[in-house]
Amino acid sequence: MRRFAILLCAALFALPAMAAELIATKALAERLDEVVLIDAESPQDYARAHLPGAVNLHYLELEDEDENLKTGLPVFPQLAAGKLGALGVGNDSPVVVYDSGNGRAASALWYILRFVGHEKAAILDGGFRKWLAEGRTLSQETPTPEKAVYKPQPKAAWALPAEALDPARQLVVDARSIAEYSGKEDGGAHRAGHIPGAVSFPWDHLGGELETFADEAAMRAALEQAGITPDREIVTYCNGGLGRSTFLYVALERLGYDQVRVYPGSWNEWAADPSRPIER
Secondary structure (H helix, E strand, O other), X not given: OOOOOOOOHHHHHHOOOOOOEEEOHHHHHHOHHXXXXXXXXXXXXXXXXXXXXXXXXXXXXXXXHHHHHHHOOOOOHHHHHHHHHHOOOOOOXXXXXXXXOOOHHHHHHHHHHHHOOOOOXXXXXXXXXXXXXXXXXXXXXXXXXXXXXXXXXXXXXXXXXXXXXXXXXXXXXXXXOHHHHHOOOOOOOOOOOEOOOOEEOOHHHHEOOOOOEOOHHHHHHHXXXXXXXXXXXXXXXXXXXXXXXXXXXXXXXXXXXXXXXXXXXXXXXXXXXXXXXXXX
């Protein structure tokens, strides 16, 4: 059994949360009625087919560039709290999030849950693609959950404005594609390129096949080759601060890296200010 597969759902939600927990498809199938299951993909993907009982919250619905600029925080806490409450998520609800299986959307939603203080949150290992490959039941029904009141307890220490970036002291890691890093593509931002001093490490270099992440040895080897080591203070970024950067954050946390942060404004914020330098 893969080291990263977490089979005991009861133990998962009973223990204090540390790094991002994964829950295996078999364990989730046995406990579907005991968790709030959230599909983090687009409403269109959700409507085509989803796991039984799952509600939908696309991770990009939580992206808030104004909040990034004003506070350096990932999202406006009350925005996240309102959307979670509407899905029936209370402060003590055990939550499992999943996506297509690559971990991009699920990591973003897990990250936001942790930001607002929700500790009982796990990611479905392998997501939809593994559930489908195993021939498990799917649904097109949309549940109508009983609304809850969610009281966020945001982690103010997660604020990271652009002015706090210091590539001389921090290892700034660009999780986007090589084309975006090199400036061949702008990804929809005002300018193309990367933050001066940042190293390129595309997020999908740590992805698995049916599992969300590659095996531990392969991930450690890839990170070591790129000079991304646990002794460094690491800041990850992508375009909008949710998705690719949060995938790397989750992967590094699971490997025991304890000095990792996400730059919430990411490239969209950095490139929007013409006074900030860029490299190509």
